[in-house]
Amino acid sequence: MLTRHATRLTNGIRQASSDVRRVTLIPGDGIGPEISSAVVKIFEAAKAPIDWDPVDVTPVKGKDGKMRIPPRCIELMHQNKVGLKGPLATPIGKGHRSLNLAVRLEFDLYANVRPCRSLAGHKTLYDNVDVVTIRENTEGEYSGIEHEVSKGVMQSIKLITEKASRNIANYAFEYARSQGRKMVTAVHKANIMRMSDGLFLRMCREEAAKYPDIKFKEAYLDTVCLNMVQDPSQYDVLVMPNLYGDILSDLCAGLVGGLGVTPSGNIGKDAAVFESVHGTAPDIAGQDKANPTALLLSSVMMLRYMKLNDHARKIENACFEAISEGNCKTGDLGGTGTCTSFTNDIIARINNSD
Amino acid sequence: MSLISLSHLFFFHLIHLSTQDPDTGQRHFLAQYGEIADPTGNDYEYDHDYVERTNEFVPTLRPRMFTSTVTRSYNPLKRKHYYHSNVVDVKLHEENGFRNDGKIGRILPLFVMEKRPMLYQVCPQLVELFSVLEESTGATYLTTEYVEVVTRIHQGWRRLTSVGYCVRASHAGVCGARLPLMHLVGVGRKGNDNFYTTDMDEYDRVNTQDLLFRGTGRGPLFMLTRHVIAGASALQKAASMQVVTRALATAAANPKTEVATKLKVTTIPGDGVGPELIYCVKDIFEGTGIPIEFEEIFLSEVHYSRSASIDEVIEAISRNNGVALKGAIEESAVRMADHDAQGINMQLRRQLDLFANVVHIKSMEGIKTRHKKPLDFVIVREQTEGEYSSLEHELVPGVIECLKITTEPNCARIAKFAFDYATKHGRKKVTCVHKANIMKLGDGLFLQVCKDTAKRYPRIEFDQMIIDNTCMQLVNAPEQFDVMVMPNLYGNIVDNLAAGLVGGAGVVTGKSFGRDFVIFEPGSRHSFQQAMGRGIANPAAMILSAANMLEHLHLVDHGKALRKAVEDVIREGKVRTRDLGGYNSTNEFADAVISKYTI
Numbered sequence: 001m002l003t004r005h006a007t008r009l010t011n012g013i014r015q016a017s018s019d020v021r022r023v024t025l026i027p028g029d030g031i032g033p034e035i036s037s038a039v040v041k042i043f044e045a046a047k048a049p050i051d052w053d054p055v056d057v058t059p060v061k062g063k064d065g066k067m068r069i070p071p072r073c074i075e076l077m078h079q080n081k082v083g084l085k086g087p088l089a090t091p092i093g094k095g096h097r098s099l100n101l102a103v104r105l106e107f108d109l110y111a112n113v114r115p116c117r118s119l120a121g122h123k124t125l126y127d128n129v130d131v132v133t134i135r136e137n138t139e140g141e142y143s144g145i146e147h148e149v150s151k152g153v154m155q156s157i158k159l160i161t162e163k164a165s166r167n168i169a170n171y172a173f174e175y176a177r178s179q180g181r182k183m184v185t186a187v188h189k190a191n192i193m194r195m196s197d198g199l200f201l202r203m204c205r206e207e208a209a210k211y212p213d214i215k216f217k218e219a220y221l222d223t224v225c226l227n228m229v230q231d232p233s234q235y236d237v238l239v240m241p242n243l244y245g246d247i248l249s250d251l252c253a254g255l256v257g258g259l260g261v262t263p264s265g266n267i268g269k270d271a272a273v274f275e276s277v278h279g280t281a282p283d284i285a286g287q288d289k290a291n292p293t294a295l296l297l298s299s300v301m302m303l304r305y306m307k308l309n310d311h312a313r314k315i316e317n318a319c320f321e322a323i324s325e326g327n328c329k330t331g332d333l334g335g336t337g338t339c340t341s342f343t344n345d346i347i348a349r350i351n352n353s354d
Numbered sequence: 355m356s357l358i359s360l361s362h363l364f365f366f367h368l369i370h371l372s373t374q375d376p377d378t379g380q381r382h383f384l385a386q387y388g389e390i391a392d393p394t395g396n397d398y399e400y401d402h403d404y405v406e407r408t409n410e411f412v413p414t415l416r417p418r419m420f421t422s423t424v425t426r427s428y429n430p431l432k433r434k435h436y437y438h439s440n441v442v443d444v445k446l447h448e449e450n451g452f453r454n455d456g457k458i459g460r461i462l463p464l465f466v467m468e469k470r471p472m473l474y475q476v477c478p479q480l481v482e483l484f485s486v487l488e489e490s491t492g493a494t495y496l497t498t499e500y501v502e503v504v505t506r507i508h509q510g511w512r513r514l515t516s517v518g519y520c521v522r523a524s525h526a527g528v529c530g531a532r533l534p535l536m537h538l539v540g541v542g543r544k545g546n547d548n549f550y551t552t553d554m555d556e557y558d559r560v561n562t563q564d565l566l567f568r569g570t571g572r573g574p575l576f577m578l579t580r581h582v583i584a585g586a587s588a589l590q591k592a593a594s595m596q597v598v599t600r601a602l603a604t605a606a607a608n609p610k611t612e613v614a615t616k617l618k619v620t621t622i623p624g625d626g627v628g629p630e631l632i633y634c635v636k637d638i639f640e641g642t643g644i645p646i647e648f649e650e651i652f653l654s655e656v657h658y659s660r661s662a663s664i665d666e667v668i669e670a671i672s673r674n675n676g677v678a679l680k681g682a683i684e685e686s687a688v689r690m691a692d693h694d695a696q697g698i699n700m701q702l703r704r705q706l707d708l709f710a711n712v713v714h715i716k717s718m719e720g721i722k723t724r725h726k727k728p729l730d731f732v733i734v735r736e737q738t739e740g741e742y743s744s745l746e747h748e749l750v751p752g753v754i755e756c757l758k759i760t761t762e763p764n765c766a767r768i769a770k771f772a773f774d775y776a777t778k779h780g781r782k783k784v785t786c787v788h789k790a791n792i793m794k795l796g797d798g799l800f801l802q803v804c805k806d807t808a809k810r811y812p813r814i815e816f817d818q819m820i821i822d823n824t825c826m827q828l829v830n831a832p833e834q835f836d837v838m839v840m841p842n843l844y845g846n847i848v849d850n851l852a853a854g855l856v857g858g859a860g861v862v863t864g865k866s867f868g869r870d871f872v873i874f875e876p877g878s879r880h881s882f883q884q885a886m887g888r889g890i891a892n893p894a895a896m897i898l899s900a901a902n903m904l905e906h907l908h909l910v911d912h913g914k915a916l917r918k919a920v921e922d923v924i925r926e927g928k929v930r931t932r933d934l935g936g937y938n939s940t941n942e943f944a945d946a947v948i949s950k951y952t953i
């Protein structure tokens with residue numbers, strides 16, 4: 001099924017919104033291919049008007065000898081504007097940039113959105129979590145600029161720019177407005193990093209002034225961490241620079257059940273890549289044990305981004321039902337099913353609901 | 355000459371060959387590697403300023419021969435005595451140990467480790483010995499980043515099972531009672547037990563594979579012990595057992611005959627609810643008769659015009675035993691004319707060089723938590739550098755660069771501190787928390803240094819975890835952690851996260867360690883401005899920090915009693931402040947603690 005669509009390349013003609021939309025699919029490594037095919041099957045069953053263009057983003061040596069993402073992938077992405085990405089392996093300490101980071105920088109995906117909502121059928125110690133973390137995705141502590149200043153002294157540079165901070169603040173308020181959220185909290189450490197987080201805060205305040213219908217609060221990072229584990233319901237939308245966002249979004253994911261059930265989207269000005277944030281799990285790759293929930297919920301986010309809300313709702317409801325009622329859950333959700341059985345369960349529910 | 359066979363089992367079984375010089379009776383020990391160094395013995399030159407100058411140490415594997423000669427020198431300029439041997443250098447502060455001026459200090463011998471390769475292996479055993487001494491003589495051994503290796507003593511002394519002899523003694527704190535330390539000749543380890551032998555003949559019969567260090571009647575250990583004990587015993591005779599403060603062991607001639615009354619401690623109330631909590635502690639100390647006197651100093655960024663300067667604070671703390679009890683100080687956003695200025699907390703930490711922050715996360719009975727498992731782990735956080743270096747500048751308008759500095763000496767320091775702390779408190783595992791996958795140089799260095807330090811502590815398991823995963827594990831399975839070591843920012847996050855797990859900012863204690871100063875404060879530093887002046891804050895964290903402080907000042911019984919009182923109040927659940935689900939006030943909690951306090 002994937003091969004049918006694989007080689008069709010349009011010539012940069014934008015598709016009208018009622019037509020079939022093309023989406024770049026990056027299956028990824030490890031369990032990536034399994035869960036991607038699961039998602040594709042579910043989309044077929046839901047009759048979502050999506051055509052997939054699967055690509056491989058393993059870096060290849062470019063003309064200058066540096067490792068780059070293959071140019072074909074970049075072309076496709078610029079045409080399609082929307083992508084769905086499975087888990088990619090990131091080597092630690094190898095010197096070249098992580099692939100995740102490279103994808104984000106290439107397409108200037110400046111906002112990382114991670115809605116963390118408690119799943120009905122997957123009970124954790126924390127109930128009623130409904131937090132969205134919006135994190136600046138391109139700069140901050142992850143700018144990748146590091147040097148050894150002198151022997152034994154390392155310097156990492158955290159870059160905060162006005163433009164990026166304004167963009168992310170704007171995106172956060174727009175998101176809050178479009179999703180009907182009541183409160184945006186800026187998370188910072190401006191008591192310590194006075195200039196950099198101070199700039200970030202200033203931009204947030206400026207944007208907040210433009211959205212009087214949404215409440216704006218500021219909170220220190222340590223206060224948020226402290227309160228989040230005691231009462232997660234007091235936070236709604238959180239906006240923050242890169243590093244804090246990384247940690248806090250993983251914290252929130254942990255509250256609802258881990259990275260295996262959390263969707264994530266990287267949004268740019270005109271492009272978006274939705275991804276599953278868990279690892280590649282090489283130990284269970286190929287054994288049909290993987291849980292496609294994360295990638296599936298990310299694809300639901302993608303459908304909402306593309307304004308295909310009906311399909312999104314259908315698939316999401318089927319997924320939630322399958323988790324709460326079904327007995328085909330995969331092992332990590334506490335069930336005994338396999339990836340295939342879980343997928344089929346969801347497909348059955350989608351067909352039943354029609 | 356008696357030869358003991360080489361041990362090949364573990365590298366920390368050091369001394370196996372020994373020869374005895376027939377003329378002087380000195381024993382010479384050959385190192386494990388079998389190489390014999392300069393036979394005259396003292397094969398290094400001692401530099402009086404060496405200890406002060408060098409702040410870092412890198413062990414090199416140079417085989418050495420240890421002799422048991424000890425020499426003593428005195429530096430009149432610094433008024434410090436030094437004992438030298440190849441194995442251990444001991445520096446005794448005269449102002450704390452040898453003067454009879456009624457000043458109570460907590461410092462006796464300063465156990466300094468030099469660049470000796472074997473010390474890393476012998477250190478745990480040696481300091482176990484010191485802990486025996488500590489318990490028996492009532493002296494305290496200085497806690498520096500090197501000396502926080504005094505391990506927890508085992509319950510009594512062990513019987514050696516297969517060898518057939520035993521040494522029994524009590525470490526009840528009474529000097530000389532049943533502790534024949536005068537004749538201590540050997541420190542060894544067998545399996546998981548430590549044993550100490552006092553009989554030379556029996557010692558010869560001991561299975562040499564388990565021997566770690568051998569002393570003689572004239573060995574450095576012996577001299578040290580005799581010195582310490584002599585002074586301490588004189589003192590103990592002079593003082594009664596009801597003495598609430600332990601006076602120092604003086605070296606020789608003039609034992610103290612009078613009991614000093616109270617130990618002095620600096621308090622820095624801080625902002626928000628800090629003053630109320632400090633008042634609460636004072637109230638409790640007065641109500642329970644704990645002999646501590648407080649000297650308050652006002653340090654604040656918000657109230658900048660009335661605040662003391664950092665230098666004055668440092669001076670006050672050094673005056674008062676180097677110990678302070680501190681509330682949270684709020685950083686002010688108002689006086690930002692000078693954008694490069696560090697916040698007041700960072701200034702304080704940098705100038706006092708409080709490089710390690712230790713937060714002990716312990717679940718308390720009576721506080722409901724989401725996860726039902728009992729937690730007991732320690733977070734060691736590097737406090738002086740990292741992301742909080744406050745080096746920021748505006749490159750071009752609208753672009754700000756903030757530097758995160760990681761230096762190898764500081765990483766080594768905190769890593770060693772963490773492992774030493776784990777050794778001291780009998781912890782089994784140290785987890786390094788980092789983000790080396792993204793910050794390859796900065797956190798990569800931190801991780802590498804931790805790994806290298808871990809190699810020197812073979813009995814402690816080492817693990818590493820990325821900060822994201824750590825946060826997730828903390829919310830799902832926090833019971834897996836034991837000791838965690840991490841740079842500045844991650845420490846801030848994990849401190850607060852973990853505090854939230856066991857009941858919030860009102861119940862967690864923290865200690866900030868430096869070489870010469872210790873500050874006790876609530877673990878998660880929130881000034882809680884909303885509750886200021888209302889008397890609703892939970893003082894448990896501050897009271898428990900004060901209990902830690904008492905233990906540090908060697909008022910161990912008082913500290914334990916205070917801690918027990920707080921735990922009893924919380925367990926009983928009748929008096930609860932708002933964060934614990936009740937409506938009682940700070941003062942009511944303090945009264946309950948006073949009523950439950952028994953010593």
